[in-house]
Amino acid sequence: MQPELHERARLLLDRGMTESIPVEKQRWLDHHLSECAECSRHAELNRRAIQALDSFAFDLDHAAALRVPAAVPRRAERMRSSEPLAVPLAIALTIAGSFVMWQAVTWLAGQWNLPNRAWQFSFVVFWILPSVLIDMVLLFRGRLRYDS
Amino acid sequence: MVMAFSRLAETESQCIARALRRKDSEFIGRLVSQYHYRLLRYLVYLTSRREQAEDLVQETWMRVLERAGQYNGRSRFEPWLFSIARNLAIDHLRRRQKIGLNTPDAEALLEVPAPDRHSPFAAAAKSEDAVRVAGALAALEPIYREALLLRFQEELSLDEIAQVAGAPVSTISSRIHRGLAIMRSQLEGGAGAA
Numbered sequence: 001m002q003p004e005l006h007e008r009a010r011l012l013l014d015r016g017m018t019e020s021i022p023v024e025k026q027r028w029l030d031h032h033l034s035e036c037a038e039c040s041r042h043a044e045l046n047r048r049a050i051q052a053l054d055s056f057a058f059d060l061d062h063a064a065a066l067r068v069p070a071a072v073p074r075r076a077e078r079m080r081s082s083e084p085l086a087v088p089l090a091i092a093l094t095i096a097g098s099f100v101m102w103q104a105v106t107w108l109a110g111q112w113n114l115p116n117r118a119w120q121f122s123f124v125v126f127w128i129l130p131s132v133l134i135d136m137v138l139l140f141r142g143r144l145r146y147d148s
Numbered sequence: 149m150v151m152a153f154s155r156l157a158e159t160e161s162q163c164i165a166r167a168l169r170r171k172d173s174e175f176i177g178r179l180v181s182q183y184h185y186r187l188l189r190y191l192v193y194l195t196s197r198r199e200q201a202e203d204l205v206q207e208t209w210m211r212v213l214e215r216a217g218q219y220n221g222r223s224r225f226e227p228w229l230f231s232i233a234r235n236l237a238i239d240h241l242r243r244r245q246k247i248g249l250n251t252p253d254a255e256a257l258l259e260v261p262a263p264d265r266h267s268p269f270a271a272a273a274k275s276e277d278a279v280r281v282a283g284a285l286a287a288l289e290p291i292y293r294e295a296l297l298l299r300f301q302e303e304l305s306l307d308e309i310a311q312v313a314g315a316p317v318s319t320i321s322s323r324i325h326r327g328l329a330i331m332r333s334q335l336e337g338g339a340g341a342a
Contacts, residue, residue: 014325018299018306042332049331050300052277056269058189064202069180072209073173079213080171 005032009039017046098127165221168212180209183229186302190230193293194237196286198268204240208233227308230298234312277335284334288327295323296331 009032012021021029033040102123109119167175187208191201211232212219219228267286273279285293291313298304298312310317 014328017328018321018324045332045335046328048277048335049281049328052273052275052281052331052335053296053300055275055278056189056272056282057274058185058192058198058268058272060185060188061202064205065181065184068184068206068209069177071206072180072213073177075210076171076176076213077173080173083171 006036006039009033009036010042013039013043013046017050161223161225162221164225165216165219168216168219171213171216176213186226187229187233189301190294190297191233191237192268192272193297194234194290195240196268196290196293198271200240201268204233204236207236211236223311224308226302227304227311230302230312231314234294281331281334284330288330292323292327292330295320296327299324 009029012025012029015021016026016029033043105119105123108114109116163175164179166172167179184205188201188205191204191208192198195201195204208229212229215232219225267282269282269285270279273282294313295309298309299306304312306317306320309320313320315323
């Protein structure tokens, strides 16, 4: 038998371990294996290697096997209970912070005799501009990715 | 049949995603128990150190909880879980080897076999052939062991393994073939010696 045929058979055997082989090639391979003891041995060794992997059994550390499934849900529970609090807390802090800032700016504007419209406009821009800029950047990046 | 199966699989992944987002502790407890052995085995294959793998299992689940929002349930859960475990294992190796975070190739850390005097594979070998390949497996670079495990034990597709390992499908394929070739030669040598 030609050496290329053995090479082809082994390539197909190895390929068959990671992906499906077209029916025609599989038929050829089966026929070749029925006649070639060497390539059949290659197939047999592949099969035994996987069986050997299957037969590895790691003994479980029972303490860890109990500890982990108990610790993880506890942590999940803690995270869940702190989550609903986080959002209202952030909103409350933002409102309180804005109010304090507003009072401070009002006082400063009074001290410096600034026209009301000017400092109120500056105050609004000071709070809004960063988020508008970030939104524009994100929008622009998203658009670019979508276009490409 | 295939459609029904894929719909079932989809539903299962979506259930997991929903439970993780809601931090459903009861569901998460069951999930942890269900995947405990598989995750431990994956981490043993990756680190070849049993105690380290045990530590990393819990860390992996904590990271899963932290990143729950990133899993959308559109793909299978296993590749996502294993990729988190893999990143943690690499971080762990980095810390142990005191290599900076800006190491150019983190993957290189998984290309060095661990010089383990107490191979976890020898202890786990439950058949004659497994005993034969245990030594070769311990000496093999983790990236090859990982590819073999994910393909033949976890039955992940090449695309899914590529997703876990962050490597091209062709690289994964050649890792599997090389790993198999080493195991074959070990079995042949063993048979010849017997």
